[in-house]
Amino acid sequence: MTSVSDMTSVGGRLDRRARPTAGGPTAPRRRPRLGRQVARWLFVAPAVIFVLVFFGYPIVQNVMMSLENYTTTTFYTGEAPWVGFANYVTVFTNPLFTTTVINTALFTVGSIVCQFVLGLGLALFFKRHFPLGGFLRSLLLLPWLLPLIASAAVWKWILDQGSGALNQFLGLFGVSPVPWLVSPSLALVAVIGVNIWLGIPFNTTILYSGLQAVPEELYEAASLDGAVGWKAFWHITWPSIRSVVGVVVVLGVVYTLKVVDIILGLTGGGPANSTQTLATWAYQNSFVQFLFGQGAAVSNVLIAVSLVFALVYLSMTRKEVDE
Template sequence: MTTTQTAAPRSGPSRTGGASRDASPVRTGRLRRPRSTQWAAWAFLAPVVIYLVVFYAYPLYRNVELSVKDYTVRSFVQGGAPFVGFDNYVKVFQDPTFVPAFVHTALFTVVSIVFQFTFGLLLAVFFHQNFRLSGTLRALFLVPWLLPLIVSASTWSWMMNSDSGVINSVLHTFGIPPVNWLTSPTWALVSVIIANIWIGIPFNLVILYSGLQNISVDLYEAASLDGANAWQKFWRITFPLLRPVSAITILLGLVYTLKVFDIIWIMTRGGPGDSSTTFSIWSYQLGFGSTLPDLSPAAAVGNLLIVLALVFGLIYIQVQRKQDNA
């Protein structure tokens, strides 16, 4: 008689030294955050998301919708505007005002940025010497930036008045004939550029001065020991180390200057004729400058400004990537 023996299951470790199959495996993984912590994170994030949606995403969507439909005052209130695609953009490009407005926008932006950055950098280097009354004078230079734009523009409009302006009075003292700053097609754009430069210098001064504070003094002391003069210190140390701060300063200045409206409108209203009309002024004139506003072309001009600002932003990002990879 044959006896069948059943082997008892092994509970010890296997020959390979591993754990027994009967042993319950221990699962390892990332610890999940408590649900209360997740809700707290969303609660802190919600105000930012709501703000971006209400004040950025929705206005941008609405502006794009205005530009691709044929809106009138009635359809703007009641709805039902027909879809026209890019017809409004074609209308804007074919308008005789487009080329002068584009040229004026480019000149106003480029000239303003160049002089604002140059004077801001020079003043930042000057105040970085930390001489007596440096803080007081630096605070006084912030006054143009702190004043409301309507006050600054009105002040410059009064100073540049052809008959009773202070600037023409000074020119008369030196025997120079008066200049029609605000009423001459030749000088109107120059006038608003001068006012915008004066207003924008303090912003460049503050940002660049803060960048200079982060440059180690040891670098300048080492350069002095090597016999470097002031210009060599600036060109070899200050300017290269200020590149990241300079890039963001120029980008913010470009975005701000592209959309400048208050200064030009208060001083010249885009005139005489269209001699100082920029895209921002033209968009306002189309949308609110007559009893029958062209809302859709006005939105199209506004979108062109957004595209220009976006292009400059992308250029800045690309330049920053190249600098980081260098």
């Protein structure tokens, strides 16, 4: 017969065999988890490398260039003396800096406000189904699809003081030719008008997509309470597309801050620097006067301003995803 001590010893051995060791079950689990982490990084690595090479390196190089006396001889000798913040001091103390900042603010605010108002109006108009509505929406995208320099050339012909199509049309009503692009008081207004024409398709397309996501049942329920027209827009449409509006405005600001093609094609920054912005001034410093250090300093100011709006855009999109 088996004694109690024998049964106890056998049970102890079985208990020790069945009991998991400290590293037994967890070791096989760590390997797959480590493999998943490595796989994730392998999938992300191409995007990280692309961003670092094509975005990170140019920005770092631009910052370094703004701290050096970078000239045309540097391309041959490779030598660029370190000057610290001298380029920034030169830029900030230049009287043209204040002019470019004011012009940039006026150009951006004027373009964004008008683009958004007109784009929202067209989006609300196209939300109503009517014949040829889809065809007209496709035509609306045409300014967005044209190359900017080609659009600038066409608008320069339209706004020409002597033989421009706009002045010829106004002449039919007895209006004398208007110096749209050669008058310091009108040139910025004309450039803003052309940029508004270019930005309307973007605003209309994005806002129209946002309006399509608003359920029609909300309007039907609101109509029973007498909320129609402006009341329906203010209490239903606007709260529903508020996140889309924020994205449109922020992206519009970032895009408008870096506009160069239209201004250079229409006025070249003139007359008398009346249409000179930070973007065009950075271009002229670098590629007209070959003051690459000062041009890099101006562009870094523009990058810093754009970065602020980019962070606002990221925070808004993250909040939208969380909601």
